Every structure is written in structure tokens, then in C-alpha cells.
Amino acid sequence: MILPLLPLLFYKGGGVAGCNILYQLSKRGVSAVLLERAKITSGTTWHTAGTDNVIHAGLVWSLRPSDLEIKLLRDSRAIYKGLEEETGEYAGWINNGGLFISRSKTRTEEYLRLHTLGKAFGINSEVLAPKDAQKLFPLLDPSVFEMALYSHEDGVVDPTMVCNALLKAAKSNGGKVYEECPVHDIYYKHNMLGNKEVTGVHTEKGFIKTKCVVNSGGAWGARIARFAGIPALPLVPFKHAYVVTDGIPEIRNAPNIRDHDVNLYIKIQGETCQIGGYESNPLILDQLPDNLQFHLYDLNWDIFNVHMESAASLCPKLADVGIKSTVCGPESFTPDHKPILGEDPNVFGLYHNCGYNSAGMMFSAGCAVQLAEWIVKGRPNYNMFSFDIRRFTPAQMSRVHWARESSFEAYIKNYSIVFPNDEPLAGRDSSHDALHQELVEDGAIMQMRAGWERPAFFLPGEKIRIQQYDWGGAHGFPRNLDERYEDILKGEYSFGFSKYHDIIGKEALACRKAAALFNLSYYGKFYLTGPDARRTADLAFTANLNKNENGVVYSLLLNEKGGVEADLTVCKIDGGSGQLHEPIFKGLGYYVVTSGFSANHTLAHLRRIIQKHKLRATITDVSKQICVLAIQGPDSQRILQRYTNAGLSNDAFPINTHRSLHVTKAPYSPENKSYTCRALRVAWSGELGWELHIPSSSAIPVYRALKTASGLTNAGWRALTSLSIEKGYHLWNSDLRTDDNPVEANLSFACRKDGDYIGNDVVTKVKSKGVTKKYAYFTLEDKVAIFGQEAIYRNGEVVGYLRRGDYAFYLDKPVGIGYVTNNGKIVTPEYLKEGNYEIEVMGTRYKANFHPKSPFDPTGQRLLGNYGDLDENIYEPHAGQNEKAGGVE
Numbered sequence: 001m002i003l004p005l006l007p008l009l010f011y012k013g014g015g016v017a018g019c020n021i022l023y024q025l026s027k028r029g030v031s032a033v034l035l036e037r038a039k040i041t042s043g044t045t046w047h048t049a050g051t052d053n054v055i056h057a058g059l060v061w062s063l064r065p066s067d068l069e070i071k072l073l074r075d076s077r078a079i080y081k082g083l084e085e086e087t088g089e090y091a092g093w094i095n096n097g098g099l100f101i102s103r104s105k106t107r108t109e110e111y112l113r114l115h116t117l118g119k120a121f122g123i124n125s126e127v128l129a130p131k132d133a134q135k136l137f138p139l140l141d142p143s144v145f146e147m148a149l150y151s152h153e154d155g156v157v158d159p160t161m162v163c164n165a166l167l168k169a170a171k172s173n174g175g176k177v178y179e180e181c182p183v184h185d186i187y188y189k190h191n192m193l194g195n196k197e198v199t200g201v202h203t204e205k206g207f208i209k210t211k212c213v214v215n216s217g218g219a220w221g222a223r224i225a226r227f228a229g230i231p232a233l234p235l236v237p238f239k240h241a242y243v244v245t246d247g248i249p250e251i252r253n254a255p256n257i258r259d260h261d262v263n264l265y266i267k268i269q270g271e272t273c274q275i276g277g278y279e280s281n282p283l284i285l286d287q288l289p290d291n292l293q294f295h296l297y298d299l300n301w302d303i304f305n306v307h308m309e310s311a312a313s314l315c316p317k318l319a320d321v322g323i324k325s326t327v328c329g330p331e332s333f334t335p336d337h338k339p340i341l342g343e344d345p346n347v348f349g350l351y352h353n354c355g356y357n358s359a360g361m362m363f364s365a366g367c368a369v370q371l372a373e374w375i376v377k378g379r380p381n382y383n384m385f386s387f388d389i390r391r392f393t394p395a396q397m398s399r400v401h402w403a404r405e406s407s408f409e410a411y412i413k414n415y416s417i418v419f420p421n422d423e424p425l426a427g428r429d430s431s432h433d434a435l436h437q438e439l440v441e442d443g444a445i446m447q448m449r450a451g452w453e454r455p456a457f458f459l460p461g462e463k464i465r466i467q468q469y470d471w472g473g474a475h476g477f478p479r480n481l482d483e484r485y486e487d488i489l490k491g492e493y494s495f496g497f498s499k500y501h502d503i504i505g506k507e508a509l510a511c512r513k514a515a516a517l518f519n520l521s522y523y524g525k526f527y528l529t530g531p532d533a534r535r536t537a538d539l540a541f542t543a544n545l546n547k548n549e550n551g552v553v554y555s556l557l558l559n560e561k562g563g564v565e566a567d568l569t570v571c572k573i574d575g576g577s578g579q580l581h582e583p584i585f586k587g588l589g590y591y592v593v594t595s596g597f598s599a600n601h602t603l604a605h606l607r608r609i610i611q612k613h614k615l616r617a618t619i620t621d622v623s624k625q626i627c628v629l630a631i632q633g634p635d636s637q638r639i640l641q642r643y644t645n646a647g648l649s650n651d652a653f654p655i656n657t658h659r660s661l662h663v664t665k666a667p668y669s670p671e672n673k674s675y676t677c678r679a680l681r682v683a684w685s686g687e688l689g690w691e692l693h694i695p696s697s698s699a700i701p702v703y704r705a706l707k708t709a710s711g712l713t714n715a716g717w718r719a720l721t722s723l724s725i726e727k728g729y730h731l732w733n734s735d736l737r738t739d740d741n742p743v744e745a746n747l748s749f750a751c752r753k754d755g756d757y758i759g760n761d762v763v764t765k766v767k768s769k770g771v772t773k774k775y776a777y778f779t780l781e782d783k784v785a786i787f788g789q790e791a792i793y794r795n796g797e798v799v800g801y802l803r804r805g806d807y808a809f810y811l812d813k814p815v816g817i818g819y820v821t822n823n824g825k826i827v828t829p830e831y832l833k834e835g836n837y838e839i840e841v842m843g844t845r846y847k848a849n850f851h852p853k854s855p856f857d858p859t860g861q862r863l864l865g866n867y868g869d870l871d872e873n874i875y876e877p878h879a880g881q882n883e884k885a886g887g888v889e
Contacts, residue, residue, distance in 0.1 A: 022167070024369055025375065026174055036181065037180075058157050061098055061154050061362060065113065068386060072366030083169065087168045097154050097255035098154030101133070101148050101257060107260060113842055116841070126149070127147060128149070130146065136255055140314060141315065156256065156267055159361060178203075181205050183202070187202065197349055198211055211349045213228070213349060216353045219237045219332040221352065221354035225350075233397075236332065236334070237288050237333075240328070243325070244323070244324045245324060248271055248273065251271060254268050260417070279307065280412050296327060334355040336406070342388040388601065409426035419493050421498060423447050427451070431452045433627050435521060435627055444714070450522075452596050454519065455519055497807070501807070507713060511632055511633045511713075511723055515631060515639055518629070522623075523594065525592070525621070527592075528618075531617070533589055538755060543556070544755075551657055551658075554750055559605075559738065562741040564745065568594035581678040582660060593680075595732055595733075597733065626696060629691070629692045629703060631692070633687050636688050640690055655681050660678055662675065663692065677692045686727030725815055734803050741766055744771045744773055746774075746853065776792075779811065779851065784841050784846060787804075792818050793839070800819050
């Protein structure tokens, strides 16, 4: 039997994630089928619901330390609340509220940040003294904690009831459900461009011809991916457990509890408590059988008992209450404790919807809205990058050990305080450039982005290497003897200024006053070539690439909704000498440089454009093969000139241009060997400077030569990101995202007026109609640390929140970037300028000064090497001076 062409959900897809996406697709008129190997809710959704004929519920919170997650949770609650009216069936939603318990000063500060961020989204919460919290939850011992945050909108939902309601609504809209229907294979073909495309699914009951498959397999999601030829999906199954107490009448209608300091949660259903948490020594499951249905494991009390002790410390009565049942089942976790969503970059038409980290009830409804938009319209409405499968690099996913140890660490740190500058200990060294060991020898303290190791800051004289992960000493693993890196991280565990604030400041000011050397090698670096390279560039890039033959052009990459998928620099090049920085190819080509953090995302998006428009173009990733050293600052020209015969003046080497040049190994010495590289005159710091794009084989001798220069300071990314925000440059996935368009972000100058680039129709429309949110730059006179997610007040009313915050060392004040709204109305320049602004930091409001752009060097004179008196430079610069108005992190 051959079933008709259908978007599809399948193979243990009958959990809450699968039911939600079926519901959303059917609402949009899509003929969709859900395939379940066994029975609906027979996988991980079932043991969320409990056992022993007792109805239990999944927690649904409303406050998280992320704007995206707050919006997704808001959508989930709205769906669960509305199902009864839509279907006539009660979906099991109970709005009983939630308490966050704090036992420490630092945890209190974290909760105050949650409280502040909630205000930006209209989430009602209250800061309570312990005795006031006890009035809401009578079992609490107020002597063991110092405060509580009460969130009114939290609640619980019954998984079985909600799945039934979702399926009833989906079927009424034409959705179909097949139980007892295992999938045997996913069929795909290679198209004319050599890319994989889904063509169908072979099931127990016949073949389904389809171009779209959604992997909602939960803990079995990696197995489903292998059907489509995906060798590894970073999903790691763990044993995850909770217990159900006997009845306690006085807790009826009490709020749910999260006691993060002891990794504990308590959820209320009727008069029973469900007690669970995230222990420090969880058990990883090596294999999940296909036929595992409605299955529970025996509870390991040696591991779980820590939660009972924590519960008894918080609520002494729980020490004497009987246990009605225990629930221990398989649950899938991911390396960063976030779901895996979106189209797989290796197989067009295969979408993932799994890896919910025991939070499927909370997130899957909101995520289904975005995934349905993704499938039907090409991209989601929200900025979903932190959940997108493309956030993981091939280098990461090719290492099974990376997924296991990173997921383990994410599990045990799930309730840890989310510090802005924390770094993982697991999964390190997935990728590093040729200069890695040299930099460590010179005192670099590394941070990781997208698996890449890069210098955060330097401690000269130290040689701190990141040790192999020791699993926190769990399950008999010996602890590392060298804990210096862990000790350094402890200096970052603050919502105030870092222990290394002054060190980072010295690096930043060295760049402003003399010169700094930055290793930017982790940047994504691609060549776009082929007969249709120009057509691809015209479609993909917003900027005019034809103004200057040797130009370095700052451009955006938009989606069909006008959202910014990437910001990058593009160099138009001709086929060269055959070296890495000058490859041989026919016709016109482009050298594209983007954020290493989002390079895989950018690469996949470009390939999607080529695929959709059937273009004969090739993208070659040379990120590993080319290192980037940037010399930036007032003395950068003087220093670099000693190492090259090429002219570096404004006339000889203008700003925003590139060319090949020779760099000498040791000037004025007998061994005066030279190395060829591509030099770009750009600087994300906002200073005079050059980036040297050097073949990796030559990077070490060039670095060794440059670092001996007098007046040149090694500097890291913490200083560079501070410099960039001080200048007002954008940072993708922070103050520039897929849910921002160029007009909102003050980046209209990067969009050419004519041409058919993707998203042009949206940009043209919003230019004429205006926007309902607008980029805003703020400075604070008070010396207070800000990191982003702080609420913005205008004339006493909340109008947004900071996307990014940092300390500007040259301005000597905190700065923040956010988007200001006007209750859905058009935001005009007058509206922005006329307001009196405040920024709320952990419950305290501080006066803020609004600027339409950064007050630092507003005319871009430093970029031109003009370091005279800048006080009179009050005119607006032309677009060409904003050579990198966005940036890469």
C-alpha cells in the first residue's frame, strides 16, 4: 500500500512533542500523519504521567533566564489553557503557581534577575520573605532559606489528558494517527547538486511518499536520525526519577517548588507531592530497546536518596510521609540542556523535534508553534538558534564522547546558578586552531564557543590547560589534580564585576591607546564559487558587492521574513595562485567571513538558498585551514609596517579593502623569511586595524614574530566584545537576531536599494511603514554590572529589555543595547529621544542615558587613523565608515 504525500511525524512520535506538532500542522491546513510504534504516550511522556493509576502532572513554569524560553513557556500555557474551549475536553491544566526557593545571596541575585526579566514580558512575580512563602506552602521551614520568588502563572498539566485533547483537535482538522506502526526506514535521494532530500518512509503498514519528516522520537530520536543516514544526533538517554508521596491534606492547591540550591523540585497534584531533582551522579543508559513501552526501572535509592534528604531539610514533615510509588524511566538529554529542533543541515526535509531534557511538557507546545512555522513558511517567528540543530558543529557531533560527557555535565548543572561568564568543563577541545598551544603558553585563559577554544583573556606567566573532563568524580572517576582552570572560573561566579574585570580592562585600553593582538581564528571562513556564485551572492547578501573590486563589504543574510540570519563580511575575489588564501577557481568568487559561533548555521542557510534555487554554486569551508590575527589600535599601522613592504596608508590601503601581502618572520634579521596572507582592513574594536588571514601552516611563525613587537598587547575576546559594544557594533544572536529586521536594528545602510536579495520585500515595506521596536543604546552613570536581560523603563513604564550589556572601559561606564517598543505603535525618533529612561538591575532602577548610536567616536575617525581631537566630530558618518557595523562573537 502507498499512502499519499504527507508531512509526517513518526516512530514513538505519540508523545507530547509529536502530538503538539501534529496539532499545529493540522491547524495550518497541512495533511499530516503521526506514526507511533506502540501506543500514544508509551515513551517518555508516559512516565511523566506516573503509574499505579495515579494521575500525575508535568510542571510548566513561566520564568527562565532567557527571553526565548519565557516566550515559549507563555505560548505553551496559552495552548494548554485554550484546549478545553477548543475541544470540549479538559486538558488537565492547573494554575497553582510556583515558588523559587533561595538559600544564598547569589541565588537571590539570580532570582531578582528573573523577577526583572519577567517584568519585561508582563509575567507577574513577587519577592517573598520566608514566612510569607510558608503561608503559601505550609510545609516549608522558613529558617533554612532566605527568600522566595513566587510566580503566579506557573502550573501543571496532565500529559495523557493534554495528548488526548491535542489529538482530538488535530483529527478534527484532518490529522491522522497510526498506532502500532513501526518505521523500518527513511528514504532519501541525492539531487542534481548532490544534496540529500527526503522522499518517503517505509512503515509496517506501507510506504508513505513525503518530502517532510519530523523526528519526534524522544529518547529514540538518534535512532530515527540514523534511518536518514545521520550517523549521530547528540541525544543521551539517562535514568530520571521521582517519587510520589502519600496524601498530605494541607498542601492541596499549594504552589510547586524549585529549590535550585539543592537540585530539588516538588510538584503538587491534589494532596500528593512528587519529589525529584537532578543528582550529581546520574546513570547514563547505553541502549534503549525498540520495544520499550510503558517501562520503568527499579529506583536506585543510593543515587536518589539525596533528593529525599533535601526535601526533608526544606519541609521537615516530608521525612515522615510515606512513599506511594516510585517512577524511574528513560529520558533524553542534550549537551547544552536545550531541545533539538529544526531542519537537519545534512538532509533536506528532515526536521527534528526532540531532546527536551525532561521539559517536554513545558516547551513542546510553544516549540510546536515555531516548528510548524519553520516547516510551512521556511523559518520560525522567534529566534530559535539556541534550540536549532545547527548550533552544533560537525566536529562536535562526530565525537560520541563529547555528547555523553557534555550531556552529563548539563544534567548535573541543570539547577546551577546561570552566571553570565561561566564555561563548561566537559566537551572541551572539540576544535582549536593552529595557534592554540602558543596562546596557552603565553597565558591565554580559554573559553569555548561552538566547540572552538578561543582566548577569553590573558594571565601572563600562567600556563593553564583545560583538563580532560573528570565527571565531577562521579561513578569512581578520579578527580583532576590540576584544578586551576576551575579555580579561575570561580572568579567569574558573580552577578557583579568579574574578578578579572581590571585585567580585561587593561587589554581593552591597550587597544584604545596603543595596539592589541587578537586571535580571531575561530571565525567561519568560506569560499563561494561556481558558475552561479554571483547569482547566489545577489540572492543571499543584502549589500552592494560591486562598488569596489577590492572591497570588504559588511552585509546581512536575511530570511524570507526579513529576519537577520547572519551578519558577515564579503570579499569579491578572482582565482589566485593556488594557496589557501588565494585558491584557484574559474570566474568570480567570494570570500565570506562570519561568526565562528554561528558559522555552521550560516553555512547551512547559504546551502539552503543554493538548494532552493537550484544554483550551480559551491561553498567550501576553510575555517580550520586559515588562522586570523588582528592588529588593532592607534599604533597598529606603525607596528604592522615593520613586518611588510606593502603600503598601509589610507591611500595605499584604504579602509574596507583587502589584498594579499607578505609578512616577514623576523624583520631586519638574517632569517627574513616572508609568508603570504590576505589582509583585510577592518576592525571590530572600532580602531585602526587589520586582520591577517594566514594559512594555518604559517600562523605560528607569524604570531611569534608579531608578539615581539614593542607596544603590542595580547588581548582576548572578553576585551574585544567590550570594545565592540562600546563602539555600538552588533553581535549576532544577541542584539541582532533572526527576529530583528535591518530597519529595527539601524542597519538599513547594509541593504542595497535595488536587487532581489531574499527579504528585500520586507525591508522595503518596513522602511515605508515604520517599525514597532527600535534599536537603542544606553549608558549608565552608576558603576553597576549589566549583562543583558535587564528591563528598560521609559517614563516609568517597561518598554523592553537589554539584549546585551557590558562595561565600556574607555567611556568608563556600563553600556547596554536593547530594543524599545511603544505598545504596538510605530517607534519614531521623537518617541525615543523624548523619554526618560531607567534600567532595572536585580530589582533596582538606575538612570540611563539614551543614544540612537554609541557616543564613542560617532564619526568613525579612529577607523581612518585620525586620532586628533574628536570632540568636534558631531556629523553622522556615511555608511562606508561602518565597515563592520555588526560583528561576530
